[in-house]
Amino acid sequence: MAKDKKAPRPKAATPKGFRDYFGAEVTGRQRMLARIAEVYHRYGFDALESSAVETVEALGKFLPDVDRPNEGVFAWQEADEDGQGDWLALRYDLTAPLARVYAQHRNDLPTPYRRYAMGPVWRNEKPGPGRFRQFYQCDADTVGSASMAADAEICAMLADTLEAVGIERGDYVVRVNNRKVLNGVLEAMDLTNDAQRDAVLRTIDKFDKVGEDGVRQLLGKGRKDASGAFIDGVGLTDDQAGPVIAFLTSRGESATETLDNLRGAIGASVTGAEGVQELEQIAALLDAQGYGPDRIVIDPSVVRGLGYYTGPVYEAELTFEILDEKGRTRQFGSVAGGGRYDDLVKRFTGQAVPATGVSIGVDRLLAALAAKGRTETVERGPVVVTVMDRSRMADYQAMVAELRQAGIRAEVYLGNPKNFGNQLKYADRRASPVAIIEGTEEHERGVVQIKDLILGAEIARDATLEEWKERPSQFEVARADLVAKTREILESHG
Structure with a gap:
């Protein structure tokens, strides 16, 4: 009689794209989050802990398809008698759940509703070096206010938060732009072809990497990349590309100079003028609170979530230098970003609800503190x-x-x-x-x-x-x- 085969032992390994956190890593994160929460609380924001699981319909951004139902998110279908239950998914960020929470409980919440949230999010994406499928985010948002004071407040709070966790003044800058200004530039270019508009937006997003000359070439006939491969351009004339170049290079010595340059870039666009006016309000509000250009600047090169944000956008960039994995010197880069998204809650209510907020990449910020020697690598034991x-x-x-x-x-x-x-x-x-x-x-x-x-x-x-x-x-x-x-x-x- 043949012996029954023993079931193989499970492999003691984390799934691809995930990792375990021990001792000092966990307490270091908790300590940093506590400092962030203290700043948020001081600004009048209330804590919110929403469900880690949402319906895919509520998440909205990564809808499952027939061939790949898990695309973008970790999703599964609830089984019911007909086998047609709801699709559920682990949250991929903390903003989509906020839109659902506000729409669901809006009659019981104050308006504006100011909340902060901290916790893990999950993305079913290809992992890479330093890129995991589970990571922490730390968000603060104001829902229900169209005032630029809400955006200015988020920027000020972001600057205060970075300093509270140990990033010294001079080692960071919060950069602010407005999506409406960019829309005004596109109007000034008079592009009627949607494919061309999308290509221009993608090219603008490369400004930090290729610079003014690189963008100019990509807007025209194209350019060779670092490997020598030729990248086809958008095919615009120099005159058509002019407003984009003027927009990207409009940052001046002061906010006033930058805003004047932007007015020149948008031409007669009403939308663009509205965006410049909003930036002007934000700059004045920040100046009144004592936040100068050493902390927060108007910077037209900031381009975030082109199809998502509807007004001001902002990004916190760490300016000190580190060595990358190949030993090359480079700036640390962005650790937080956000902006105004006035259409997200509308998906649930049918009515426009203004909202603005910021998200801090917790793991990125912890890595920055470690690079500056401001984290404990070994936790004191008992x-x-x-x-x-x-x-x-x-x-x-x-x-x-x-x-x-x-x-x-x-x-x-x-x-x-x-x-x-x-x-x-x-x-x-x-x-x-x-x-x-x-x-x-x-x-x-x-x-x-x-x-x-x-x-x-x-x-x-x-x-x-x-x-x-x-x-x-x-x-x-x-x-x-x-x-x-x-x-x-x-x-x-x-």
């Missing part, structure tokens, strides 16, 4: 109470309880206590700052040994024999002084 006599576990648990009640992170060693050396190795692996030792002899005398593991490691690494004698790293104190001496050692290490 105080470890060692076990010298397993029959006295209750005594050791009492020590831990006292430490915890005093607000000190602590644990009892719960492994096999037979080998004391292994207990200290465990404490080292946990990055513990202090180890508590109480054997039978110490217990009888009413004392404990407190070992400063941080100082001990420094002495072992750097100190001479004489320095080691002068700087003891282990102290004997009365049992009643356990908490006080432990706190003293912890405070000595910050």
Whole structure:
């Protein structure tokens, strides 16, 4: 009789495009999010935690098709009696759920509704280096206000947030533009062919990479890229391309100069004039609050979500230099972006509802802080109470309880206590700052040994024999002084 084959063991690996986060990574993110939330809360925004799962219909952006129902999002169909249940999906951002929440609860919410949200989002896209299918976003939005004061406030709050988490002034700039100005430029070009308009928009989006000459060539006959391959251009004449070049190069020494240049780029376009006027209002409001060009600037080169945003758009760019994976120097780049999207809630209500907001890429911002040396790479572990006599576990648990009640992170060693050396190795692996030792002899005398593991490691690494004698790293104190001496050692290490 043949033996039944054993089921293969599951492979211990994360799915492609996903990763695990440990210790310092998790607490570092939580610490940063808490600082961001503090700024948002100070600005009057309320927290919102919406469902991680939405109907695909509500998400709207990535609708499933017959051949690839999971395109863009992680989606599945609910089973019902007829096999025709709703399509559900993990949220791909925090803005689409906000539109659904506002439409669903608008009668119970204040207008304007100011909310912030933080959490993971999921995208069923091809992963790459530093690009994962699950990542954190941190959003703040105002729904129900058409005032440019709402947009100016978002920009000011974004600047304050970057500084609150540790990005110093001078290491970032918030750049502001307006989609209406770009629409005005397209009107001034008098393009009637939709395909040509789309090609112009795609070319504008390449300005940061190819510069003025590159855009000029791509708007005309085309250009060779870095590999030597020829890229066909849009086919515009120099006169037709003129408004685009004027638009992209209109940034001046001041907001006033930039706005004057933009007026020249839009020609007689009413839409463009409205966009310039909105930028003028935002600039004046920011200036009144003390946000100068060292923090926030009007910059026509900002082009975001061309089919999504309806007015002002903004982007936070970190300006300090880092080395990329090939050792080349480059600027860190964008960590946040947003803008006005007045048509999103309309999908649910049929009525236009003005809205504006910003989204911070949490992982990008954490990477920026790490690049500036402003994150802890190793998290401080708990105080470890060692076990010298397993029959006295209750005594050791009492020590831990006292430490915890005093607000000190602590644990009892719960492994096999037979080998004391292994207990200290465990404490080292946990990055513990202090180890508590109480054997039978110490217990009888009413004392404990407190070992400063941080100082001990420094002495072992750097100190001479004489320095080691002068700087003891282990102290004997009365049992009643356990908490006080432990706190003293912890405070000595910050």
